Amino acid sequence: MPSLSRRTLLKTGAGLAAYGIGLGAAAFAHRSAEAANSVELEAATGDALLDGQHLTHGVMTYRRKDQAEMLMPPTLRMRKGERFSARLTNRLDEPTTIHWHGLRIDNRMDGVPFLTQPYVYTGDSFDYSFVPPDAGTFWYHPHCNTLTQMGRGMTGMLIVEDPADQTFDADIAINLRDWRLGSDGQFIEMFKPRDAAKNGTFGTVRGANWQIRPDYHAPSGGLVRLRLVASDVTRIYQLKLEGAEALVIALDGQPVPSPFMAENVTLGPGQRLDLVLRMPDTEGATVSLIDTRPSAPKTVALFHAHGQNLKRMLGDVKALAPNPWQEPDLKGAEQVPLILSATAENAARDSFCGSLGYSFWAINRVPWPGDTSDPMAPLAELKLGKSYIFNLENLTPHLHPIHLHGMNFKVISSSTRKVPEAVTDTYLVAADEKVQLALVADNPGDWVLHCHIIEHQKTGMTSYIRVT
Structure with missing residues (x-):
């Protein structure tokens, strides 16, 4: 959840051709595309004008097959409660996937290699199909070689529309x-x-x-x-x-x-x-x-x-209609410790998120994948339909945006600040903060939990939760 100032709380284009040149007002001032039920995407490379002066080579992107000249990943629009399909064809020289960040969808569609799906290798395709239950603003990105692929451009916006929402100008x-x-x-x-x-x-x-x-x-x-x-x-x-x-x-x-x-x-x-x-x-x-x-x-x-x-x-302006959300039973909820810490520098092992060759960060004092009897075991095993409270404690002097795939949680308390009653999938935990995150384990499967500063993710601050 984005962090807001205390005072605030108390107050209650697209790319042009292959070069990524902005189209200005017309590109984004009004909806650039109608919501669609299906799309064909290609993971590809190209050249783009990113600094306003030089043509950058080796940009990585998702592009629509029917709009191959548009290099920036398209803003995908779909409708709440309607099935959406996307075929990904990989034109890169390395494997890739698509993770649909913030969407509570079938685990098989979550885009994490080896945990939820195989790699999409060069020349191969993968068909994603799901029904988004929530309206709102989301995004999509790979979960392979993430620092390079995301750092070179593979991050696109995703909007789920609700026809009942207020119309704006x-x-x-x-x-x-x-x-x-x-x-x-x-x-x-x-x-x-x-x-x-x-x-x-x-x-x-x-x-x-x-x-x-x-x-x-x-x-x-x-x-x-x-x-x-x-x-x-x-x-x-x-x-x-x-x-x-x-x-x-x-x-x-x-x-x-x-x-x-x-x-x-x-x-x-x-x-x-x-x-x-x-x-x-x-x-x-x-x-x-x-x-x-x-x-x-x-x-x-x-x-x-x-x-x-x-x-x-x-x-x-009126409040948007809430998305479906099952309130957790706080009295009967099981406590799950989640301690964020630094770790001694060691050579890291490879995992579903790849490795940078270092181990700097840990969850529950174990960098991922850890030096345990089963380093690929889940961080916690949750029972479907049961309520849980994640006791998240940051022992480091740095901020960590902690993201949970496949499910949402509510922030119910913080040791350092007043928090709004909001449902979210990503919480920016402050240095030395202790926070309680409550949820109902309502989506079966293996769901990644990680810091979204990608270097932190890839040097130990990642794991996954199993819901059965």
């Missing part, structure tokens, strides 16, 4: 991510071991939708649904808006019970935020989305008011 999807590029615009090493043992290795070029500070147009005085996904492998964003006000209507794909004013919102890798932005009344006025972390503020996107003033009001 524009719907803008923003994919926030960094690139590790040298001065010539070419990829450099994806990680440094010393940084992987701390906060992670940051990118050198900060962008949104594969552009540097893209510009979007929206109606003056209109209400804009702004969907944000932090799909970076490392960066944690501290976001604020200048030039307009906005309401938070959903966190990590799940509606909040009552919309509240957006001020400073922290988004870690894997997390999502839905805002309703009220555009300025004056044509030509600009709204800036600014990242203030870690030091010098940086504008990541701009929104320009245009046309006749629609005179819409934030007071017109």
Whole structure:
């Protein structure tokens, strides 16, 4: 769940041709594609203008087979409760998959090699088919060689629509991510071991939708649904808006019970935020989305008011309908310890997430896969339909966005902050924080639990939960 300031809580384009050049206002100000029941995707490579100056070679991406000239992964739209199918054909020189981040779907469709499905090897295809039970903003990415494949571009947005949702004057999807590029615009090493043992290795070029500070147009005085996904492998964003006000209507794909004013919102890798932005009344006025972390503020996107003033009001915004959710029985819930810690540096073993050759991090003091009698055993075995409380304790001085596949949980208490009553799949746990996460084990299968700072994931802070 994205982290919100205490004050906030108290207040209750796409790529052009093969080069990734932004299309500006028309690409995202209105829905770029209707919800679809099926799509054919190719994992492929190409060249893209990522830093605004140089053509970067060796970009990795998912592209629609019928729109092969569009290099940035498409924003996929589907409908809540309707079956969606996607055929993935692998044109890369290495295996890959698709994980549908945040979707509570059949375990066979979760996209984790060897745990839920085989690799999709070069030239092969895999058919994904599922019915999304939740409306909201999600995303998709591989679970193979993740640091390289995600770091080079394989992160796309996914929107599940609910026809009953309020209609807004524009719907803008923003994919926030960094690139590790040298001065010539070419990829450099994806990680440094010393940084992987701390906060992670940051990118050198900060962008949104594969552009540097893209510009979007929206109606003056209109209400804009702004969907944000932090799909970076490392960066944690501290976001604020200048030039307009906005309401938070959903966190990590799940509606909040009552919309509240957006001020400073922290988004870690894997997390999502839905805002309703009220555009300025004056044509030509600009709204800036600014990242203030870690030091010098940086504008990541701009929104320009245009046309006749629609005179819409934030007071017109209603809460989104909640997604289906079974409240856990807190009194009868079984306690599950989850201790996040550092570990002595050792050579790591390979696992379903691959290896960087190091072991820096651990869950329950064991790096994955651990030096135990069965290093590939699940972290915990849960009974289908039973309630559990994960007692998550961060013993490190670093932030960790902890993501659970296949199920949602509710944050019920924290030792360091007031937390909103929200359902989520990714929680950004603070340094030295103890937090309780409650859930009903309602989806059978083996479900990965890991830190979504990919260097942390691949150097020990990962495991899986078994539900039977």
